[in-house]
Amino acid sequence: MASExxxxxxxxxxxxxxxxxxxxxxxMALWIALALALAFLVAFPLVKLMIASFETRDGAFTxxxxxxxxxRARYLEALFNSLKLGALSATIATVIAVPMAWxxxxxxxxxxxxCWAMVMAAFVLPPYLGAIGWILLAGPNSGFxxxxxxxxxxxxxxxxxxxxxxxxxxVIALHSFPLVFLFxxxxxxLISSEMEDAANILGAGTIATMRRxxxxxxxxxxxxxxxxxxxxxxxxxxxxxxxxxxxxINVVTTQLWQFFEHPVRMEVAAAYAMPLLLITVxxxxxxxxxxxxxxxxxxxxxxxxxxxIKLGAWRWVMFAWCGGVGLFAVFLPVMVxxxxxxxxxxxxxxxxxNFTLRNYRLLLFEHDMALTSxxxxxxxxxxxxxxALIIALLVAYMVVRKLSRFADALGFLAxxxxxxxxxxxxxxxxxxxxxxxxxxxxxxxxxxxxxxARFLPIAYANANAAMRAVHPEMEEAVRILGGGRMxxxxxxxxxxxxxxxxxxxxxxxxxxxxxxSAAVFLVGPRTRTMSVLLYDLSxxxxxxxxxxxxGILLVITMVFVAVGMKLAGRDFMLRxx
Amino acid sequence: xxxxxxxNLTKRYGAITVVDGVDLALEEGEFxxxxxxxxxxxxxxxxxxxxxxxxxxxxxxxxxxxxxxxDSVLPPERRGMSMIFQSYAxxxxxTVEENVGFGLKLRNLPSAEIRTRTLEMLDTVQMAHLxxxxxxxxxxxxxxxxxxxxxxxxxxxxxxxxxxxxNLDANLREEMRFEIRRLHNAFRITTVYVTHxxxxxxxxxxxxxxxxxxxxxxxxxxxxxYARPRTRFVAGFIGRTNLIEGTVANATFAADGFSLPASxxxxxxxxxxxxLVSLRPQSIALHRDVPDAPNGxxxxxxxxxxxxxxxxxxxxxxxxxxSALRLRVAGPPLDVHDVGSAVWLALDPAQLAVVQ
Numbered sequence: 001m002a003s004e005x006x007x008x009x010x011x012x013x014x015x016x017x018x019x020x021x022x023x024x025x026x027x028m029a030l031w032i033a034l035a036l037a038l039a040f041l042v043a044f045p046l047v048k049l050m051i052a053s054f055e056t057r058d059g060a061f062t063x064x065x066x067x068x069x070x071x072r073a074r075y076l077e078a079l080f081n082s083l084k085l086g087a088l089s090a091t092i093a094t095v096i097a098v099p100m101a102w103x104x105x106x107x108x109x110x111x112x113x114x115c116w117a118m119v120m121a122a123f124v125l126p127p128y129l130g131a132i133g134w135i136l137l138a139g140p141n142s143g144f145x146x147x148x149x150x151x152x153x154x155x156x157x158x159x160x161x162x163x164x165x166x167x168x169x170x171v172i173a174l175h176s177f178p179l180v181f182l183f184x185x186x187x188x189x190l191i192s193s194e195m196e197d198a199a200n201i202l203g204a205g206t207i208a209t210m211r212r213x214x215x216x217x218x219x220x221x222x223x224x225x226x227x228x229x230x231x232x233x234x235x236x237x238x239x240x241x242x243x244x245x246x247x248x249i250n251v252v253t254t255q256l257w258q259f260f261e262h263p264v265r266m267e268v269a270a271a272y273a274m275p276l277l278l279i280t281v282x283x284x285x286x287x288x289x290x291x292x293x294x295x296x297x298x299x300x301x302x303x304x305x306x307x308x309i310k311l312g313a314w315r316w317v318m319f320a321w322c323g324g325v326g327l328f329a330v331f332l333p334v335m336v337x338x339x340x341x342x343x344x345x346x347x348x349x350x351x352x353x354n355f356t357l358r359n360y361r362l363l364l365f366e367h368d369m370a371l372t373s374x375x376x377x378x379x380x381x382x383x384x385x386x387x388a389l390i391i392a393l394l395v396a397y398m399v400v401r402k403l404s405r406f407a408d409a410l411g412f413l414a415x416x417x418x419x420x421x422x423x424x425x426x427x428x429x430x431x432x433x434x435x436x437x438x439x440x441x442x443x444x445x446x447x448x449x450x451x452x453a454r455f456l457p458i459a460y461a462n463a464n465a466a467m468r469a470v471h472p473e474m475e476e477a478v479r480i481l482g483g484g485r486m487x488x489x490x491x492x493x494x495x496x497x498x499x500x501x502x503x504x505x506x507x508x509x510x511x512x513x514x515x516x517s518a519a520v521f522l523v524g525p526r527t528r529t530m531s532v533l534l535y536d537l538s539x540x541x542x543x544x545x546x547x548x549x550x551g552i553l554l555v556i557t558m559v560f561v562a563v564g565m566k567l568a569g570r571d572f573m574l575r576x577x
Numbered sequence: 578x579x580x581x582x583x584x585n586l587t588k589r590y591g592a593i594t595v596v597d598g599v600d601l602a603l604e605e606g607e608f609x610x611x612x613x614x615x616x617x618x619x620x621x622x623x624x625x626x627x628x629x630x631x632x633x634x635x636x637x638x639x640x641x642x643x644x645x646x647x648d649s650v651l652p653p654e655r656r657g658m659s660m661i662f663q664s665y666a667x668x669x670x671x672t673v674e675e676n677v678g679f680g681l682k683l684r685n686l687p688s689a690e691i692r693t694r695t696l697e698m699l700d701t702v703q704m705a706h707l708x709x710x711x712x713x714x715x716x717x718x719x720x721x722x723x724x725x726x727x728x729x730x731x732x733x734x735x736x737x738x739x740x741x742x743x744n745l746d747a748n749l750r751e752e753m754r755f756e757i758r759r760l761h762n763a764f765r766i767t768t769v770y771v772t773h774x775x776x777x778x779x780x781x782x783x784x785x786x787x788x789x790x791x792x793x794x795x796x797x798x799x800x801x802x803y804a805r806p807r808t809r810f811v812a813g814f815i816g817r818t819n820l821i822e823g824t825v826a827n828a829t830f831a832a833d834g835f836s837l838p839a840s841x842x843x844x845x846x847x848x849x850x851x852x853l854v855s856l857r858p859q860s861i862a863l864h865r866d867v868p869d870a871p872n873g874x875x876x877x878x879x880x881x882x883x884x885x886x887x888x889x890x891x892x893x894x895x896x897x898x899x900s901a902l903r904l905r906v907a908g909p910p911l912d913v914h915d916v917g918s919a920v921w922l923a924l925d926p927a928q929l930a931v932v933q
Contacts, residue, residue, distance in 0.1 A: 473666035479653040480627055480660040481680035481731060487654075491679070495670040 030394065031404050037391055038413040041453035045428030046420065052431040053270035065271035075255060079275060082234045082252040085169055090180075090229040092173035096325055097180035098215075098222060103318040105188035106214070108308040111319055118326035123178040124561055125330060126514035126531065128238030129550045132538060133333025134171045135243065136340055136547075138162040142347045144336060163247035172239050174329040176232050180225030187221030188214070193307045206309060220290045227287045231280050235421030237517035238531070242538050252276055253423050253517065260521060266431055273424045281419045334554070340547035359548035370549065372526070373533040374556070380444060380529060381512035384451030385459070385505050391452070392459035393467075393501065400467040401475075411460070418457035425454050426518035434522075442524020450518050455508045462504025466497040503568030510560050514553070530556075580605045580640060580767045581626070581735055587634030588621050595621050597791035598635065603735075606765040608758075609796075610778035613788035614814070619771045622788070623737055626769060627660050628653035639734060659733035661741045665724045667712040673699065673723050674708040680731040698730040701763070702756075718749045725757070729764055736768045742777060754780045775815055779803075787811050803857075805845075805930045812855035812932045819856045819904050820932070825849050834900025835875035841926035853932050858907040860928035863893065863914065864921040877922045879904075881914050895922060 056062045069075060103109040104116065137145050140161040149159035161167055191214060199209040215222075237253040244254055252272070259269035311318060340346035341359055348354045363370040395414045398407040417425060429450040434441035470493055478488035516531040523532050530553050537546040579602040588596040596618040603609050611619035624630040626637055628650055637645035644651040659680065667676055678695040686694075699705040702722040712720055721741065728736055738757070742750045758781045761768060772778050778785045779799040786796040789810045795802060806812035809820060823832030825847045828839045832854075839847040862868065870876050879897040886892075891908040906922065914920055 471664050471666060473662040473664045474668060476627075476629060476653070477660070477662060477666035477668070477727075478679070479629075480656070480658055480737075481727070482654050482657070482683040483679075484652070484654050487683065492668050492670065496668075 027398075027403050031398065031406060031410070034391065034394055034398070034410050035413075038395075038410060041391075041449060041456065042413050042416050045425065045432040045453070046416075048432035049270050049273070049424065049428035052267050053274065055267060057267070065267045068265075068268045069272035074250065075272065078250040078252055078255040081165075081250060082276075085165070085172070085240070085249075085251055086230040086233040088166070088169040089172040089176065089233040090226045092170055093177040093180050093229045094222060094226050096173060097177040097225070098184055098218075099318065100177075100322050100325065101181050101184035101188060102210070102214070103311075103315075103322065105185045106309050107311050107315060107318065109311060109315045109318045109322070111322070115322040115326070118322070118330055119178045119181050122175055122326075122329040124510070124557060125175060125334070126238075126516075126553065126557070127172070127175045127236065128242055128516060128531065128534060128538075129337065129554065130175045130329070130333050131171050131239040131242045132543070132546060132550060133337045134162050134167075134174075136336040136346060136543065137332055138167065144349075162243060165247075165249055168240065168243050168247065168249060171243060172233050172236060173229070174325075175239075176229045177325070177329070179228045179232065180222070183221045183225035183228070184218055187218045191217050196309075224287050224291050227283050227290075231283055231421075234276060234279065235423060235517065237423055237520065238535065241535065256423060256427065257520070266427065269427055270431060273427055276421055277424050280421055284419045337547045337550050337554075340544055341551045342548075343544055346543050346547065359544045360552075362545060363549055363552065369528055369533055370552075373528045373530045374552065376444070376527060377513050377530040378556075380448050380451060380527075381509045381515075383448045384455065384512050385508035387448065387452040388456045388459040388508055389463065389501060389505050392456060392463040392504075393497075396460060396463035396467045400464065401472060411464075414460040415457050417453055417455075420454075422454050422515065422518040423521070426450055426521040429453070429518075430521055441522075442527055444527050447519060447522050447527060447529070450522055451512045451515060454515070454518050455512060458511065459504055459508050462500065462507065463497075466500035466504070467493075469500070470496050499568060503564065506560065506564035506568060510557060510564065513557060513560070579603060580607075581769070582638045583622070583626070583635070584638070585635035586622065586625060586632055586637060586645075588618070588625060588630060589633045595791050596625070596632075599788075599791075599793050601786055601793065601796065603767055603769065606767055608761050608768045608770065608781060608783045610770045610772055610782040610785045611788055612772055612775060612778040612785050612814075615773055617788040618791040619773075619788050620739055623660075623739055623769060623771045626735070627658060627737055628656050657734040658737060659728035659731055660737040661724045661728050661739065663740045663743060665720045665741075665744075667715075667720050667723050667727075669712050671711075672708065673704060673710050673712070673715070676712070676723055677726045677730055680727065684731070694730055695726075698726045701760070702726045717745050718753065721745065721753055722756070725760060729760060729766065732764075733766060736766045738768065738770045740772055741770075742772070742774070750774075750777070757781050787814060789814070804928065806855055806932055807930075808933050809853060809855075812930065817858055817905060819858065819861075819902075821854050821856055821902065823852055823854065825852050830854070833902050834897045835877055835924065837875050837924075837926050838873055841873040842929050842931070845929075845931045847931065855930045855932050856904070856924065857928060858892070858905045860925045861904060861906045862923040862925075863895075863906055863908050863912065864923060865914075866921065868921055868923045870923045873926060875924045875926070877924075879920055879922050881916050881918050881920060884914070884916055886910070895920060897922060 053065050054061055054063070056064070100115065100119070104112050109115075135143070137143050138158075138160045140146060140158045140163060143158070143160075143162065145160060146158040149155060162171065195213055195217065196209050199213045204212060234252065237257065240249070240251045240254050241257065243249075244251060252275075256269050256272060259265045259272065336346075339350060342356065343354050344356045344358070345354065392414060395407075395410045398404055399411040420428075429446060430441070432438070433446055433449075440446040474492050474496070475485070475488040478492055479485065483491070513529075514531055515529070516535060519529045519532050520535060523529060528536070530549070534546065534549055534553065537549055540546075581601075581603040583599055583601040586596055586599040586601075587594065595616075599618075599622055601609070611622060613619050621630060625632050625645060628645060631650045632645055632647055634647060636643050639656065643649075644656060668679070671679065674692075674695055677698055678691045681691040681694060696705060696708065699708055702725055704719065704722050704726060707715065707719065712723065715723065724741070741757075742753050745753060754777055757770075761781070770778070770781060782799060784796055785799055785802055787794045787802065787810070794808045795806065795811045797805070802811065802815050806815060806818070812818045812820060821832050823830050823836075825831075825839060826849055829836055830839055830842070830847060830852065868876060877897040877900070879895040881893055882896050882903065883894040884891055888910075890910065891912065891914075893906045893908055893914065895904050895906050896902070897904065904922065908914070
């Protein structure tokens with residue numbers, strides 16, 4: 001803004017126009033370039049999706065797509081199923097996570113570091129891998145838990161059946177509870193012990209204080225976490241596809257997938273996607289309002305001292321609770337996956353004659369797509385993370401330094417995909433760019449751009465925070481000493497934001513490597529990613545190869561998470577921005 | 578010829594005029610403070626001088642060349658100035674030595690010369706032993722010294738300081754005040770210093786420009802600003818004072834409870850009509866008995882209403898008999914008067930200042 005009205009003495013001598021042009025050109029050019037990039041990545045796919053929902057194949061206006069999309073009981077039932085599943089998963093996740101968050105934040109429970117690591121692991125584990133693990137654990141006939149149950153009790157019926165509505169909801173909750181945990185823990189971290197002391201001194205015991213003071217103070221955060229899990233669930237494709245389809249539970253995302261089976265009915269899918277989009281936009285709006293009522297939580301937080309609540313023997317109960325969650329969310333599913341990946345037949349359990357490396361050998365040396373998909377995943381994700389971060393950085397720089405009056409519009413567009421479920425983003429990209437004149441269907445570019453768009457908000461939030469941390473006077477000090485803006489960026493700003501940006505890049509990269517719901521709509525035969533190939537393998541039903549492939553995916557993810565923790569700090573994935 | 582001239586400099590943000598027709602001229606080597614309450618436009622004025630903010634009216638000239646005008650602003654990096662920021666803006670990714678040498682590096686000097694000049698400068702600010710440290714390892718006062726060194730080492734045409742001491746604690750602030758003046762005496766760099774702290778401005782400056790609501794109220798040497806405030810704002814902002822309303826008629830100034838011949842007021846013009854004067858608490862003497870005051874020095878009887886002990890002096894509020902005035906009077910620590918006791922006041926007319 002101000003400092004960019006840069007005219008040299010030479011330019012002053014020239015007439016108005018030349019001076020004016022020099023005055024606005026560099027920043028305006030950058031603004032236009034960014035606006036075009038964001039229009040391409042965010043605005044156009046969304047607009048195209050909306051238009052497509054009102055068009056026939058030939059481009060004439062019609063309401064038929066909506067009539068088709070909502071004209072069958074089965075489709076409507078899928079809608080209701082999604083809402084029910086979202087509510088149930090979010091409830092289970094909240095029940096799991098709130099006591100954990102309270103125990104870690106406020107009490108003297110032992111093993112907090114372990115608990116934290118476990119939340120991190122549940123967060124990093126791709127949801128569809130957890131789902132496959134749970135099929136092996138709790139399939140009605142041959143799931144390990146059920147076999148064990150029958151062996152122990154002699155009962156006929158299975159103990160748990162994963163192929164049910166509640167089974168599906170539980171599996172989803174077991175991977176999404178970290179979101180509630182993070183919300184609630186950071187709220188509890190801000191409540192000072194003096195609040196609780198005030199209740200104690202008036203005669204309330206530990207339990208009454210927790211129920212009447214602490215939990216209500218964390219109320220907005222709990223509700224906020226609930227909403228996020230609800231939205232994650234209704235937008236989730238992998239787990240409902242892997243467990244829901246065999247269980248004949250149809251939800252919106254799996255129904256959208258079916259509209260894409262031959263013959264592709266993209267227009268109907270577009271119409272059918274609208275409620276998902278509207279619900280997401282509305283609920284994120286509601287959640288923003290909820291958390292914006294700052295007077296509730298954070299205001300009192302800062303100064304007050306915080307003490308750990310002494311739980312006595314109960315601390316072991318809390319520890320058991322956290323350990324139990326870790327057992328079911330991470331340890332058991334990962335263990336059965338590893339076992340199956342080295343097994344000739346996974347149902348035969350652990351024994352030496354069941355051990356084989358055949359599954360890995362098949363994938364690594366014989367399978368025609370496995371290695372290609374590994375390579376695809378890595379370079380698609382790296383390219384997408386790079387594109388997203390470059391755009392995010394430039395936008396954040398313009399917004400934070402107020403370089404243009406219209407910079408905020410760019411910031412808004414960069415954050416917009418946050419309220420767009422990935423699956424809808426993918427359908428939008430399909431509608432906009434799959435067919436001529438772009439004809440990008442099945443190309444690597446289409447997937448990379450869709451990933452970049454989908455994860456732009458993560459990149460932007462990171463870049464924005466990084467830029468904010470650099471005081472504008474840091475750059476001004478360079479300029480007054482004789483360096484231009486570029487010199488300031490090169491010698492001061494860039495070195496200062498480097499580390500934070502690396503963390504941002506790695507987060508985008510890691511979430512991109514496990515992305516399924518957007519990829520599954522956009523991949524072609526030669527551009528399959530690991531997640532899509534994994535889904536293909538799950539449809540084929542060969543669980544040993546599937547598990548081995550999951551193992552490979554897990555190892556790759558872990559390597560990058562470890563690199564991230566080394567370079568950007570232990571909690572870099574879990575930082576809330 | 579003046580080094581730096583601001584003429585009718587104006588800046589608006591929306592409907593608010595934050596800097597309103599400021600005129601100021603600095604001589605070569607002069608140290609001038611912009612002093613005023615927060616929001617008075619002093620920092621905006623400084624940032625216009627630096628080239629970070631374009632003016633909406635008026636101009637800034639350096640050595641006779643216009644460097645800022647509404648339609649043309651020379652960018653900061655081509656002004657040959659340097660600046661010390663409120664946050665210091667010491668680059669945390671560079672060592673002390675790299676910070677100080679950066680401006681010289683930008684001037685493409687040979688690296689041997691950069692090193693000598695940097696170390697010389699660090700020696701001057703007593704930081705040579707910390708040259709290899711990173712800023713995070715320095716205290717606030719040390720960072721301040723690095724900022725000073727970094728700004729001065731390039732021998733700038735004008736040095737700008739934006740409330741440089743506001744983040745330091747009281748003792749350090751006092752120390753750095755003298756350090757800044759010492760460096761000015763050593764290098765004689767033309768300096769503009771922005772502060773809201775009058776003691777700071779008085780200790781450092783050759784002249785002070787008092788700003789209020791975007792305008793310069795008065796520019797004068799510090800002692801004149803104190804003794805001869807020209808506006809009600811300056812009288813009230815610099816030190817404490819009694820503002821007394823009165824009337825001038827027949828060459829006599831008459832206020833509620835006392836009067837004195839206009840000639841006693843040390844050559845200040847006193848046009849007939851209502852007049853406001855400023856009378857410092859220090860220019861009133863307190864006595865237990867009728868004082869033997871020189872001719873023309875008004876004497877009043879009064880009663881102590883309130884008192885506060887301030888450490889260096891007593892702050893009394895005295896109500897003169899047969900007057901509605903409430904006068905603040907300063908008294909030495911051992912000159913103790915109880916509340917309610919009767920006292921005599923003697924005014925020194927030479928220390929009265931006529932204000933608008």
